Amino acid sequence: MGLQENIEAGAHVAVKRPALMRQQAFIAGHWCDADSGETMAIIDPATQRNIGHVPLMGGEETTRAIAAAVSAQRDWERVPARERAAMVARLGQLMVEQADELAVIMTLEQGKPLHQARQEVVYGASYFKWYAAEAPRITGAVHPVADPGKHIEITKIPIGVTAAITPWNFPIATVARKLAPALAVGCAQIVKPAPTTPFTALAIAHLAERVGCPAGLISVLTGDAAAIGAELTSSADVRMLSFTGSTAIGRKLYADCASTIKKVALELGGNAPFLVFEDADLDAAVDGLMTAKFRNMGQVCIAPNRVMAHESVFDDFRDRLREKIATLTVGPGLDDRDQGPLATQTNFDKVRRHVKEALERGATLVLGGGPHELGGWFYQPTILTDVPRGCSMTCEETFGPVVALSRFANEKEAIATANDTPYGLAAYFYTSDVARERRIADRLQSGMVGANCGAIGTPAAPFGGIKQSGIGREGSTFGLEEFLEAKYICRPLITAAD
Ligand code: ADP
Numbered sequence: 001m002g003l004q005e006n007i008e009a010g011a012h013v014a015v016k017r018p019a020l021m022r023q024q025a026f027i028a029g030h031w032c033d034a035d036s037g038e039t040m041a042i043i044d045p046a047t048q049r050n051i052g053h054v055p056l057m058g059g060e061e062t063t064r065a066i067a068a069a070v071s072a073q074r075d076w077e078r079v080p081a082r083e084r085a086a087m088v089a090r091l092g093q094l095m096v097e098q099a100d101e102l103a104v105i106m107t108l109e110q111g112k113p114l115h116q117a118r119q120e121v122v123y124g125a126s127y128f129k130w131y132a133a134e135a136p137r138i139t140g141a142v143h144p145v146a147d148p149g150k151h152i153e154i155t156k157i158p159i160g161v162t163a164a165i166t167p168w169n170f171p172i173a174t175v176a177r178k179l180a181p182a183l184a185v186g187c188a189q190i191v192k193p194a195p196t197t198p199f200t201a202l203a204i205a206h207l208a209e210r211v212g213c214p215a216g217l218i219s220v221l222t223g224d225a226a227a228i229g230a231e232l233t234s235s236a237d238v239r240m241l242s243f244t245g246s247t248a249i250g251r252k253l254y255a256d257c258a259s260t261i262k263k264v265a266l267e268l269g270g271n272a273p274f275l276v277f278e279d280a281d282l283d284a285a286v287d288g289l290m291t292a293k294f295r296n297m298g299q300v301c302i303a304p305n306r307v308m309a310h311e312s313v314f315d316d317f318r319d320r321l322r323e324k325i326a327t328l329t330v331g332p333g334l335d336d337r338d339q340g341p342l343a344t345q346t347n348f349d350k351v352r353r354h355v356k357e358a359l360e361r362g363a364t365l366v367l368g369g370g371p372h373e374l375g376g377w378f379y380q381p382t383i384l385t386d387v388p389r390g391c392s393m394t395c396e397e398t399f400g401p402v403v404a405l406s407r408f409a410n411e412k413e414a415i416a417t418a419n420d421t422p423y424g425l426a427a428y429f430y431t432s433d434v435a436r437e438r439r440i441a442d443r444l445q446s447g448m449v450g451a452n453c454g455a456i457g458t459p460a461a462p463f464g465g466i467k468q469s470g471i472g473r474e475g476s477t478f479g480l481e482e483f484l485e486a487k488y489i490c491r492p493l494i495t496a497a498d
Pocket residue numbers: 165166167168192193194195225226227228229230244245246247249250252253
């Protein structure tokens with residue numbers, strides 16, 4: 001970057017950098033630099049300009065965070081559940097109060113339009129509120145006569161120190177889903193946010209400090225993912241890892257956790273089908289697809305990746321969809337249009353590669369089809385039809401604003417194609433036939449199903465996948481269980497004298 005650009009970048013950030021944007025990591029209740037003093041630059045995807053730095057940490061700093069977590073854990077798990085819940089609720093409340101500022105931070109580092117960033121902050125906060133209400137209701141069980149002469153008591157105990165490794169597409173929601181239940185049930189957590197989006201996680205640590213979170217209970221580490229990950233996975237003191245990210249890295253972390261028999265919760269990739277049957281309300285289906293697909297520029301693990309319409313409604317659906325997508329406005333996230341830039345160079349390259357490959361192999365271009373005239377990592381909202389089977393976009397997540405639309409002849413074919421993937425995270429379909437609705441919901445091999453519905457995320461429901469999309473759930477009481485162990489105490493049954 002030349003001098004002039006540096007000056008401009010500095011000015012750009014000085015105007016926009018919010019007070020909550022911390023440029024140090026948070027360990028054992030202290031804001032710290034890396035032992036080496038090294039930092040890494042964070043850039044704004046809209047301008048590709050430097051918006052700040054965070055410490056480039058590795059294994060040593062991670063070891064210190066783990067030691068602090070072990071000590072904080074001992075006290076925190078003894079704090080009465082309602083007191084823990086009160087702090088968790090206050091943190092959620094503070095996030096809502098600071099939503100505007102948190103949203104600016106998220107947009108600056110991740111690129112999404114400001115209104116979507118704000119929605120994500122409020123959505124993330126809802127996990128803190130939900131778990132604050134839910135955790136004090138955890139109960140155990142007593143079986144006085146299940147086994148002759150024995151009194152069987154089962155309690156739920158916090159699993160211990162936990163680690164969270166999170167991705168860049170939802171920098172607050174993915175942290176909230178892990179941190180809120182962990183804190184609420186009595187666990188410490190070490191958070192390693194994605195390298196490109198650390199500032200929102202650091203801002204949460206800052207807010208946690210403000211609500212009186214004990215030192216060491218939350219640490220946020222920035223830096224070398226592999227070195228931090230190696231320490232977190234190999235430490236016997238870390239009893240559980242909650243990860244959201246790619247299947248490839250999830251597989252590696254799962255294997256690494258085996259050495260210390262750590263519990264894992266893995267939210268991995270998807271390849272969501274979206275089926276539109278001949279009896280569907282087509283406008284509702286278009287709206288559902290717009291919601292599911294174009295949020296966060298399509299960089300969503302549950303975004304539909306394979307859209308299939310019955311051949312009798314295919315043309316009509318395509319035309320209605322084209323009309324809607326053509327109205328989408330594109331611009332820097334801070335300008336708050338419908339679509340921002342893609343968040344990383346890697347993702348921009350992947351989207352471009354997928355579309356180019358599909359077109360070269362004979363797909364039909366309906367709309368868009370390449371980088372946006374704004375340049376940088378902006379990409380045009382795109383529709384392709386008849387993408388040949390075997391193209392990358394039919395079997396991998398494209399993670400961009402690209403709809404690949406194909407047709408099916410009957411229900412059997414639709415289901416077979418939808419399930420023909422090693423993934424099973426989310427699936428969507430639209431029909432107005434009640435019997436079919438039940439049948440399809442039943443047969444889709446997927447952890448989550450949107451039946452005439454394009455927005456499925458809520459703290460009250462278990463978020464997660466089957467097959468190679470993951471292990472475990474986030475949200476709801478299922479998400480709470482990930483951070484708990486069942487402890488069984490056996491006593492001789494004392495029978496009362498007559
Ligand atoms: P994405 O494709 O969304 O970037 P990744 O799986 O590469 O997904 O990244 C998700 C998270 O996993 C990020 O926080 C990233 O830094 C982290 N990560 C990547 N490689 C490793 C690793 N070897 N050990 C621990 N964490 C890692």
